[in-house]
Amino acid sequence: MTFNETGLKPEILKAITEMGYENPTPIQEQTIPHLISSTQDLVALAQTGTGKTAAFGLPVLHNISMQIKEVQSLILCPTRELCLQISRDLEKYSAYLPGLKTISVYGGADITKQIRELKAGGQIVVGTPGRVHDLIRRKVLNVSAIRWMILDEADEMLTMGFKEELDAILATTPAEKQTLLFSATMPLGISEIKSKYLNNALELSVGKRNAGAENVEHHYYVVHAKDKYATLKRIADNYPDCYAIVFCRTRMETREVAEQFMADGYNADALHGDLSQAQRDQVMARFRSKQLQMLVATDVAARGLDVNELSHVINYSMPDDPEVYIHRSGRTGRAGKSGISVTIVHMKETGRLKQIEKLSRKKFERKMVPGGNEICEKQLFHLIDRVKSVEINEAQIGNYLPQILEKFEGMSNSDIVKHFVSLEFNQLLDYYKNARDLNIKAEVPRDSFSRNDRGCDRMSFTKLFINAGKKQNLNASGLIGLINEYSNRRNIEIGKIDIQRKFSFFEVDSNYEKDLIKALNNAVIEGHVINIGRVQSTEGQQPREGGSFRREGGYGGGFSGGRRESRREPAFSDRGDRPRRRRN
Ligand code: AMP
Numbered sequence: 001m002t003f004n005e006t007g008l009k010p011e012i013l014k015a016i017t018e019m020g021y022e023n024p025t026p027i028q029e030q031t032i033p034h035l036i037s038s039t040q041d042l043v044a045l046a047q048t049g050t051g052k053t054a055a056f057g058l059p060v061l062h063n064i065s066m067q068i069k070e071v072q073s074l075i076l077c078p079t080r081e082l083c084l085q086i087s088r089d090l091e092k093y094s095a096y097l098p099g100l101k102t103i104s105v106y107g108g109a110d111i112t113k114q115i116r117e118l119k120a121g122g123q124i125v126v127g128t129p130g131r132v133h134d135l136i137r138r139k140v141l142n143v144s145a146i147r148w149m150i151l152d153e154a155d156e157m158l159t160m161g162f163k164e165e166l167d168a169i170l171a172t173t174p175a176e177k178q179t180l181l182f183s184a185t186m187p188l189g190i191s192e193i194k195s196k197y198l199n200n201a202l203e204l205s206v207g208k209r210n211a212g213a214e215n216v217e218h219h220y221y222v223v224h225a226k227d228k229y230a231t232l233k234r235i236a237d238n239y240p241d242c243y244a245i246v247f248c249r250t251r252m253e254t255r256e257v258a259e260q261f262m263a264d265g266y267n268a269d270a271l272h273g274d275l276s277q278a279q280r281d282q283v284m285a286r287f288r289s290k291q292l293q294m295l296v297a298t299d300v301a302a303r304g305l306d307v308n309e310l311s312h313v314i315n316y317s318m319p320d321d322p323e324v325y326i327h328r329s330g331r332t333g334r335a336g337k338s339g340i341s342v343t344i345v346h347m348k349e350t351g352r353l354k355q356i357e358k359l360s361r362k363k364f365e366r367k368m369v370p371g372g373n374e375i376c377e378k379q380l381f382h383l384i385d386r387v388k389s390v391e392i393n394e395a396q397i398g399n400y401l402p403q404i405l406e407k408f409e410g411m412s413n414s415d416i417v418k419h420f421v422s423l424e425f426n427q428l429l430d431y432y433k434n435a436r437d438l439n440i441k442a443e444v445p446r447d448s449f450s451r452n453d454r455g456c457d458r459m460s461f462t463k464l465f466i467n468a469g470k471k472q473n474l475n476a477s478g479l480i481g482l483i484n485e486y487s488n489r490r491n492i493e494i495g496k497i498d499i500q501r502k503f504s505f506f507e508v509d510s511n512y513e514k515d516l517i518k519a520l521n522n523a524v525i526e527g528h529v530i531n532i533g534r535v536q537s538t539e540g541q542q543p544r545e546g547g548s549f550r551r552e553g554g555y556g557g558g559f560s561g562g563r564r565e566s567r568r569e570p571a572f573s574d575r576g577d578r579p580r581r582r583r584n
Helices: 010-018 026-037 052-063 080-093 111-120 129-137 154-159 163-172 188-197 225-238 251-263 277-288 322-329 347-360 372-389 394-407 413-432 476-487 510-520
Strands: 042-045 073-076 102-105 124-127 148-151 178-183 202-205 216-222 244-247 268-271 294-297 312-315 339-345 364-366 461-466 494-499 504-509 532-535
Touching (some): 010 080, 026 042, 026 202, 052 080, 052 178, 073 129, 073 163, 080 124, 080 277, 102 129, 111 129, 124 129, 129 163, 154 163, 154 178, 154 188, 163 188, 178 188, 216 347, 225 339, 251 268, 268 277, 322 339, 322 347, 339 347, 347 364, 372 413, 461 510, 476 504, 476 510, 504 510, 510 532
Parallel strands (some): 042 178, 073 124, 073 148, 148 178, 216 339, 216 364, 244 294, 268 294, 312 339
8 A cells, every 4th residue: 555545635645755654554554544534443552663653643634624723632642752752743744734733741841831832722732641631620721622532652651650640631531532542562451441431443453563573683691690781791892883772670770780881981871760851851862863872771761762773672681571572672673674682681580581482472592692702803893894994084184194104114014903903902802801701501491490490599589488378278379379369470480388287488589579578468368367478597497386487577476467458459560660650
C-alpha cells in the first residue's frame, strides 16, 4: 500500500512526503484507512519505533475541523518527552493545514503558560495524565466535546501510577468519542481499561514487537558480580565506535556507573529521574546529536528518547520483566540497521536470561569478555582506520609541513608510525597489561539453577523462617505455591525446605529476601496470620519449636496475634520495585 492509497488529504500527503515518508509502516497500513472511515474504537499492540504516532496522528489530522477552535482530540502519554515528541510530529504533519493548533501540556513546567495557550484555543491537546487532570479540574481544559481520545503507551501510564488520573479524565469525556489505545504490552490493567472505556474495539497487533527486532543480535557475558563494571569497560573498549544506551536498574546504580564511567574517561553521561528537567533535556540533546557516545540510563528516563541509530543496547543490569528486555533491545537494530543487545549477567541470573530467551524467541549467544590483547588490537586498528580516513586540512598543515619533516629527520617511516601509535596507546597498553580474564571459566549450564542444583558458588541463599508447618497442612509444594503467589513471580530460586510441626524453614535467593518478607508478613491465610523472617546465621543450630532463634522481621513469637487484613493485593512486585511516580 502507498500513502496515496490511504485516502489522506493532499496537504497531509505533501507534508509527510517532505518528511521522507515513502510508504506506510505495517501499523499505519492498518490504522489509517480504518480511522479515516470508521468511528469504531481501536486497540493496538505496538511499540515505539513502529510509526504509531503517524498511525493515529495522520487520520486524526485528516478528520479534524480547522474552523472549530475547541479541543477535538486529547492525546495522553506517560512522559513530557513523549508529549513533546508527539506534538513535534503532529506539527510537522500539519505543516500545510493552516489554522491547526496543537498544544502540549505536561508537569514540571510553567502551568500559567499552558493555561494561556489553552485559552487561545487549539484542536489537539497532547498531555501527561497528571497535568491534563489538573487542567480539567481548573476548568481551563474542556474535553467535553472531544471526538478522538488517544491513550499512547497506555501500559507505561499505568506502570507510572496514573490509573486514577486516567479514570478521572476518561469519566469527563463524552460517550460518543472514538477511543484509540496503543500499548506495547497488554497487562491486566489495560484489559480493564479496554472493557470499561472502549466499545467493540478493533484489535490490532503489529506482528513483530518492533520493526528492527530481526536485526538484533543478543549477546551475553557471564562474570562475577564484582566484575560487572570492568566488563562494561571492556565492552566499550572493544566497540570503539559504539553508540549505546547502558541500562541500569535504579537511579543510584545509574548515577554510580555513569560517574565512574566518566571519571574513567569515557564519553558518557547519566539520564535518570533525579536530574532536573533542564539537565535531562541537555543530556538527551547531547546524546541525540552524538556529542555523547554512551548514555547510562534507567528505563523510565530513557522512555522519551527517540534515537534510531543505536549500535548497542547494554543491559548493565538485567531487568526483572522480560518485556522490559524486549523493549530495551528493540531500541537498536532499527531503520534497517543491525544492532547488538548485550547483557552482563552473573551466574545466578542465567536462569532469568533463559526465560527472556524463551519469551523473545531469540537465541542468545554467550560471548567471552575480551582480553587485553584483543582489545588493544581492536583499538589499534580502529586508530589506524581513523588516521587513514581523517580529512586533511592541506592549507593549514601545508604551512607547517616543512618544519615538521625537519623535526622528523633521521627517523624512518616505521619509527614515526611507532611514535604516533605509542603516544596514543601507551596508556591503554599499560592498563591492559596483565589484564585478568573476567570470564567465569566453566561453560554455564543453562539449567544450572534448578531447585536442587546448588552447585553454583555465586548463588546466595538466605534462610527464612515461617510460622506455619505440618499443623497448618503446609508441605513443600504448598510453600513454593505460597511464595510464587505472594511474590507474583515464578522464578525465585528456592533452596532447602524444612517443614516442621508449627513452623518451617526454607532458603530463598537472597535478592528476594526483603521483598518476600514484605509481601508475606502479616498476610492472613485461612485465618492464620503469617509471620516470616530471616534466620540469622545459626549454622547447625536447630531451633526448638516455639523456641528462640534470632531473626529479623519483627517476629512477635508464637502463631497467635490479632487477625489482620490479608495483603494479597497488591503483591510485592507491585510495590517495592515499581518505578516511583514521576512528577506531573
Ligand atoms: P514512532 O513509532 O511514531 O515513534 O515512529 C518512529 C520513527 O519512524 C519516527 O522517527 C518517525 O518519524 C518515523 N516514521 C513513522 N512513520 C514512517 C513512515 N511511514 N516512513 C518513514 N518513517 C516513518
